[in-house]
Amino acid sequence: MSKTLRMTLVSALMVTAAAQAEETETTLNAYAAGYTAGFTCSGVFNGNKSVAQIREHELSGIYSLIADRVATMEAKIDKENQWVRVPYDDGNRERISVWRPKLGCVDLPVGATVDDAKFVADPFRGDKMTGKDNGEPWQQKAEVNSTTDNAELESVLQQAFTKTYGSGARTSAVLIATPDEIIAERYIEGFTPETAQRTWSVAKSIGASVIGAAVQQDKIDLDAPAGISNWSHPLDPRGHITLENLLHMASGLDSNKAGNRTDRVYMGGGLVSDTATETALEVAPGSRWKYANNDTMLALRALHERFDSTDDYLRFPYNALLEKIGMQHTFAETDWQGDFILSSQVWTTSRDLARLGVLHLQKGQWQGEQILPEGWLDYISMPAPVQPPDAAPGYGAQWWLYNERFPELPNDTIAARGNRGQFLVIIPSKNLVVVRRGYDLAGEQGFNEHDFVRDVLKAL
Template identity: 40%
Template sequence: MKKLILAATALALSTTVTTSISAQSAQERLDDRYNRALAAGYKALFMCSAISHAEANGTSRTAESVMEWELTGIQAPLDQMVRDMPFEIVRHDNGTVERVKVEWAEDSQPRAAIHLDNDRGCALNPIMGPGHYYGRPANAVQSRMRRYQSIAEAPRALRPSFERAFSGAYGEEARTTTVLVRYNGKNVGERYVKGFDHATPQRTWSVAKSIAATVVGAAVQRGDADVGNSADLGFKRGEPRAEITIDHALRMASGRYTDTPGNRTDPLYWGGASILETALEWPLVYKPGTVYRYANNDTLAAVQAIAGTFEDHPPSELFAKLGMTHTVAEIDWRGQYIMSSQAWTTARDLAKLGQLYLNDGMWDGERILPEGWADYVSDPSGPQPEGTLWGYGAGWWTFRRPEGNAFEGIPDDAFAARGNRGQYVVVVPSRNVVIVRRGEDMVGTRFDIAAFTRDVLAALEE
């Protein structure tokens, strides 16, 4: 077994707060320890996923690159903690990543992210849990053969928009890694920051919610699901949560309580807790279908409602049909898909996802999604978010709200997948256009995807 130890000292574990620890309250000490555990999980998971998925795609990422992009400018207080935490990348004899371990406390097991395989990616162990929950896979993971493909050079009309996307003109300190435009079924322009290319995957963050809506749509087309059916959140007959449908969950309208706006799911994402523990048991506070509240738990509930279909039809089957060969939906340590955020993919694969919607669910002569599914996911017919010009459909954001479209220069039928740190997929059916922007934007910065979309659409008219 080959090991790469990239931070060999545990000094950081004992020196962080030694001078002030006696002045901390019990709650402050507890919070600090919990945050360190989360930071270690965050670091282990990103190191494992970014490096192993890139290598599986035939390209590469270094630990230094992951620190520079994925682990810089993240949420406080984890952003300070992740920098000096000792970590170890453990590899199989064939050189592929087996796991990444991060030290965080002298009296605890390291946080560990285990690379299961190329279809399920990396999973994180629980806090205080040993790093061998999945054990070592029986066979070393095999890398895919790299497919070298030329980069589509942007036509002259698009170049100014592309330049501005990388210069910060669409958002001060926004950090663009990739832009791609697909027009009339072809990628007509794409550009990558140094160190990234067409095979370099990034975490989708909440773009995964739109992928989840697509996975649900595929199940509906097969006859395995109905969005009007209960999401099975009630424990027994007569419980009001049983009234929550898959449609309610996709529209962020389940009516369930969440403890923070946006439903921070740190225990699941970075703590190693499972979906079954954290996402499904929140109580009802509004009648389902009456109030919008953006919540990771709602998307997770919609996916969990069709989990019984995944043995025969895992998400990887859908990705393969669409040629999204560089896309991986990852799981928790109990095997459930964290498809509210934890998927890794490339700009080209996301462009194919958008193309599926331009095709009204058809791909290579096969109906993948029900007829009209694009209209369904882009229809802001349910309760809507407050304080924004954006509308919300079923797993996708819309440029129009029920009262109209406030985005000048963008057609009413445009809709988008949006994710943390600047992940965007914009679909414009009336113009036959898909626009992808990937980034690693710092906390507190935002890329103006509406302005970029407007400029791209105007350029394509020239």
């Protein structure tokens, strides 16, 4: 074989490999339709939002891979049957998202029809959703959108709804609270204390709290192997991955270059059980920190496999945690086989996030009941054995740590952080919770939660 022919064949193989690594037009259209269906469904039925609000907030300023396609798609909303359909590929195909009480919307797989919705687990069928937020546990509450008597704090709050903390910032809500008092609570026009929006990766910290509740009830052991059934062969090295490895973002699994991109599950109608569980090890468990959505999904998958039925598993976060602390406007969404996607897909309110913060300030106790292990706050705040790069916040167990790397904040500051500017910040030494919600623009500088919390503390 001539050198020229060999080079031609090598080039052809490289082109073929590159093509195989890229999504087809049909797949990209399916992603965009799935994104549109899912966010429209959740926006309407979880958040009680108008189509105009959803278009402005949920479907603009988004992930560049599908942004242009989403802008051209139209959702068909069936409020009676509580589903959303989005046609794509010139109307030849469609994606469907179906709502369920408490569990929010589930994206059906490509090729499914509305008749297939009956096969999705629905353990809360017939349950009525809560209306107005009751304001518990706070004994004092600043009036919503009222002006504070603290001029310096007032200035900081006003700046939070401008571009002061980031050129791409679009703030929708801010809440500052202690366990006893809501100090300040602000929303943009059209939003209320009952308006749920997606948490994105703040869900990871909610997921860790669900794991904590399971540990408290002796349903799972942090130090034991995760016990994923797909990894049960004695030769499979993934069998050595512990639940703690997963919570520390240290599974060692291959999660592609960007571990926060899990498009197949997030908008492609894929399953946790046939995506996150199928990847191979890159390095030994516990030897590397790498932010990966799959690690969170696998931690919850491990918990799922401890239950006798999917319905029992789906009830657990509500019975063991969310409803106990009054998170009545929180929707933890799943894939179509009943695995929680607690790396991102939770819809909740600012008050419900603040309640989770208060639970941690109270050492996992709520109205005399120990919901999380007594030392859980210390556990999630302890730096994992392997850490992110020095410029980033530190990492504990699915919570970010603003420790000695950030001297302008108290050393015990921890945060749940999510895409588009979702933040739940807990400062135990100040007995303080700070929540910020937003729709920050992809590709621009998002809201700087460090500087905002620093300024809040100075004002207080």
